[in-house]
Amino acid sequence: MRVGWVGKVILSVAGPLLVGTGIFGLVMLDAVRDLEEQRSHAALKAEVETLASIMADWNLGGDLDGDLASDGLAARASRLANDIGSRITIIVASGRVVADTAYADISAMENHGARPEVLEALERGEAVVRDRDSETLGRKLRYAAMPIGTSRDVVRVARDFDDVQAGLSRATGAFWILFGSLTVFCLLAAVIFARRVARPVDELTHAAQSVEAGRLDTRVYPSGEDELAALGHSFNRMTERLADSLHSAQSEAARLATLLEGMSEGVLAIDASERISFLNGQARHLLDIGSEPGLEGRHVFELVRDPRILSMAHRAAETRLPSEAEIVQEGPPRRILLLHARPVGAEGSDIILVISDLSRLRRLERMRSDFVSNVSHELRTPLASIAAAVETLEDEDARTDPETGARFVSMVKRNVRRLEALLNDILALSRLESRPETLRRVPIDFASLVRISGEELQDRARSAGLRLRIRGERHLTVNGDAQILRRIIDNLVVNAITYTPEGGEIDVQVQRNGSTAILRVEDTGIGIPMADLDRIFERFYRVDKARSRSAGGTGLGLAIVKHAVGLHDGSLEVESEVGKGSIFTVTLPLAQEGVRPDPVEVS
Numbered sequence: 001m002r003v004g005w006v007g008k009v010i011l012s013v014a015g016p017l018l019v020g021t022g023i024f025g026l027v028m029l030d031a032v033r034d035l036e037e038q039r040s041h042a043a044l045k046a047e048v049e050t051l052a053s054i055m056a057d058w059n060l061g062g063d064l065d066g067d068l069a070s071d072g073l074a075a076r077a078s079r080l081a082n083d084i085g086s087r088i089t090i091i092v093a094s095g096r097v098v099a100d101t102a103y104a105d106i107s108a109m110e111n112h113g114a115r116p117e118v119l120e121a122l123e124r125g126e127a128v129v130r131d132r133d134s135e136t137l138g139r140k141l142r143y144a145a146m147p148i149g150t151s152r153d154v155v156r157v158a159r160d161f162d163d164v165q166a167g168l169s170r171a172t173g174a175f176w177i178l179f180g181s182l183t184v185f186c187l188l189a190a191v192i193f194a195r196r197v198a199r200p201v202d203e204l205t206h207a208a209q210s211v212e213a214g215r216l217d218t219r220v221y222p223s224g225e226d227e228l229a230a231l232g233h234s235f236n237r238m239t240e241r242l243a244d245s246l247h248s249a250q251s252e253a254a255r256l257a258t259l260l261e262g263m264s265e266g267v268l269a270i271d272a273s274e275r276i277s278f279l280n281g282q283a284r285h286l287l288d289i290g291s292e293p294g295l296e297g298r299h300v301f302e303l304v305r306d307p308r309i310l311s312m313a314h315r316a317a318e319t320r321l322p323s324e325a326e327i328v329q330e331g332p333p334r335r336i337l338l339l340h341a342r343p344v345g346a347e348g349s350d351i352i353l354v355i356s357d358l359s360r361l362r363r364l365e366r367m368r369s370d371f372v373s374n375v376s377h378e379l380r381t382p383l384a385s386i387a388a389a390v391e392t393l394e395d396e397d398a399r400t401d402p403e404t405g406a407r408f409v410s411m412v413k414r415n416v417r418r419l420e421a422l423l424n425d426i427l428a429l430s431r432l433e434s435r436p437e438t439l440r441r442v443p444i445d446f447a448s449l450v451r452i453s454g455e456e457l458q459d460r461a462r463s464a465g466l467r468l469r470i471r472g473e474r475h476l477t478v479n480g481d482a483q484i485l486r487r488i489i490d491n492l493v494v495n496a497i498t499y500t501p502e503g504g505e506i507d508v509q510v511q512r513n514g515s516t517a518i519l520r521v522e523d524t525g526i527g528i529p530m531a532d533l534d535r536i537f538e539r540f541y542r543v544d545k546a547r548s549r550s551a552g553g554t555g556l557g558l559a560i561v562k563h564a565v566g567l568h569d570g571s572l573e574v575e576s577e578v579g580k581g582s583i584f585t586v587t588l589p590l591a592q593e594g595v596r597p598d599p600v601e602v603s
Contacts, residue, residue, distance in 0.1 A: 032172065040142070045127045047084050048144035048157040052127070054080070055090070056149035074099045074106075086157045087141075091118055093152035102158070118154050121145035134158070204232060216243035266355035270300050270313055277350070286337060286355050309339065313351050316341035326358070335359045382415035389415075428487065428560055439567055440481045443591050446517050447476040450510045453489040457497070465502030468493070472510035476517040477591040480568045488564050491557040492521040492584050500525035500581070512590070519586040528576035536574070537562040561586075 073090065081088045081101035090099040095113020097106050112118055117130045127146040134141045145156040203220055210218040216239055222232030266283030270276060276296055284291060289303045301310055308327050316323050322342040329335045338356040389408040454470035461468035478485070489508075496506045504524040511518050528536060540555035561584075565572045568588055576582035 036172075041129050044086070044142060044144040044157060044159060045129055047086060048127050048146045048155060051080060051084075051088065051155050051157060052146040052148050055155055074101075077101055084157070086159050089156040089158065090148075091115075091154045091156060112156075115143075115145075115156075117143040117145040117156060121147055121154055121156075122152060200229075200232075204235060207235065211239055211242070216246060264356075266353075266357075268300075268304075268353040268355065270317075270351040270353065272317075272345075272350060274300050274314075276300055276303065282357075283353075283355060286335065286357055309353070312339060312341050313353055316343055317351050333359075336362050382418045385415045386412050426556065428556075439484065441479045442482070443477050443596065444480055444482050444485060445475055446478045446480075446485065446519075446588065447473050447510050449482065449485055450489055450508060450519060453486060453493060454508055457490070457493050460494075461497055461506060464497055464500075466497060466500055467505045468497075468508070469505065470508045472508075473512055476510060476512055478517055478568070478588045479591050480588070484564045485568070488561050488586060489519065491561050492519075492586070495557055495584075496521055496523035496525060496582070499523070504581075513587075515590050517588045517590055519588070520583065521585075522581065522583045524581040527578040527580055528574070528582055529578055533574060533576065537572075 077088045077090060077099040078101050087102040088099070089097060089101075089112070091097055091112045095111040095118075097109045097112055100106050100109065103109060116132065117128055120128045120130070125147060127144055129142065129144045131140065131142050133139065139160065141158045141160060143156055143158050145154050147153065148155050200222065207218050207220045218239060219236050220232040222229035261280050263280060263282060266286045267278070267280045268276065268283045268287070269278040276298055278296065279289070281291075283289070287304055287306075287309075289295065295303060300313065304310060306327070306329065308325070312323060312325055320343045322340065324338070324340050326336065326338050329337065336358040338358050340354040340356075342352050342354075344350045344352050389411045392408050393405060450472070451470055454468060458468055493506065493508060500506060500523045506524075507520075507522045509518075509520045509522075511520075537558050539559045562572055565586055565588070570586060570588040573585045573587075574582060575585075
């Protein structure tokens with residue numbers, strides 16, 4: 001870890017003092033412990049000597065095995081124990097305990113004649129001190145024992161070893177408090193001294209670090225007239241000029257960044273080392289780079305995976321000539337991108353890559369071309385039939401033949417109805433796509449609308465040899481346009497009738513699911529191949545073109561359903577299996593509870 005020069009000053013002042021104090025403290029700590037241990041021994045020894053002297057003066061008659069114990073010996077011992085705060089035990093020459101201030105039932109106590117402190121006291125004829133575990137109390141005690149007068153009776157004093165250690169700990173703690181206070185004092189003195197010496201340089205260092213972090217309003221306030229004060233004034237003037245220059249550069253950069261972010265084209269800047277120096281949001285989107293920050297400075301090949309883009313940028317950097325290319329990314333999603341690569345900079349080693357997304361434009365062009373082609377094709381067939389019928393009717397023989405005339409007139413009527421249906425669907429789809437604001441949203445009983453549609457299409461289903469069943473809840477209110485909602489139902493049911501062979505079944509069910517209304521149209525028809533499921537909602541797209549046209553379909557029914565459901569904030573799903581049938585599910589949000597629906601009047 002790097003230590004600054006202020007820290008070095010502190011260490012140089014406080015270090016030797018702390019080391020010396022520490023050595024002195026370790027030496028003194030042992031001395032304090034020995035002194036406290038000696039004091040504890042001496043105090044306990046003095047207590048037992050005093051007790052032996054007192055008991056010798058009681059004139060007990062030299063025989064404590066008699067009635068003296070019952071005459072109050074235990075009471076006297078207890079009073080003395082309370083005075084000195086220690087346990088007192090009186091042991092007669094036979095080893096029997098006649099008084100113990102810590103154990104009430106002395107008759108149950110075992111013979112103490114063989115206790116080490118008792119034997120040693122009788123042997124030496126003076127007070128002795130020993131530490132050992134008490135067999136009676138089951139914990140470690142410090143004992144002091146001494147004969148009473150000239151007899152072989154012994155008085156013993158005991159103190160809990162934890163109390164002895166507590167005294168030692170108090171002495172040690174007092175020493176550490178003194179040592180800690182001295183250490184803190186030394187450190188404070190060293191810090192104060194170092195700060196007084198280092199304050200001007202430290203202030204200038206912090207100010208420079210603050211400027212380095214981007215806070216250009218930082219200033220120092222030097223005092224005096226020395227070299228450090230002059231350096232401080234120069235620092236302030238430098239930061240002022242730097243702040244002005246940086247503010248101008250930031251304003252210009254912000255304006256440029258705003259312009260680039262607002263562009264509909266993606267902009268990617270690559271420096272001479274093939275690292276990204278700038279990219280806007282549209283470039284992130286078109287190149288699928290992601291929105292995480294901090295991408296500037298990374299190699300372009302880490303983020304751009306398309307080798308055609310990388311090759312184009314590399315070629316522009318090598319040739320120092322602008323280039324243009326159009327590439328197709330299969331996706332998903334599928335995109336058509338137009339790329340412009342242009343060298344920039346003094347040596348032309350940096351590259352600006354501008355990316356335009358042509359996908360929507362090309363899609364609209366294709367849709368317009370397909371729409372014109374499909375409409376032309378759809379109109380051409382009935383018009384050709386009408387023209388052929390009219391041309392036939394112009395012949396006198398056809399006009400005079402009632403059967404021939406009726407057949408061709410019927411042909412004209414059928415194709416006129418087909419043209420009318422096509423134009424109506426085109427107008428409906430145009431209204432849904434271009435004028436959604438004209439949608440009239442009122443509370444509608446969607447369940448009643450489904451039943452009305454089913455009843456009116458029963459004859460058509462029966463004529464096709466199909467069974468049409470309508471079931472579900474009776475009242476479900478949604479907000480929407482009744483005519484467009486009716487068209488959703490009619491188109492789905494008619495589509496099921498068209499693609500279900502004779503003898504099949506169509507089940508139309510409407511029900512509530514939480515806060516939504518569910519319309520489910522299930523048939524046992526020919527089904528839809530998996531490859532066509534994603535395209536059946538396109539305009540004029542037909543899975544079975546021959547069957548659809550023979551049934552009079554326009555190819556716009558499901559496209560109308562998709563747009564109509566979207567305008568009602570709903571969703572449309574389809575499940576199908578070839579040869580088994582299809583299930584179309586429409587989900588619409590229900591109106592608020594308690595809203596009264598308008599009467600259903602749909603022609």
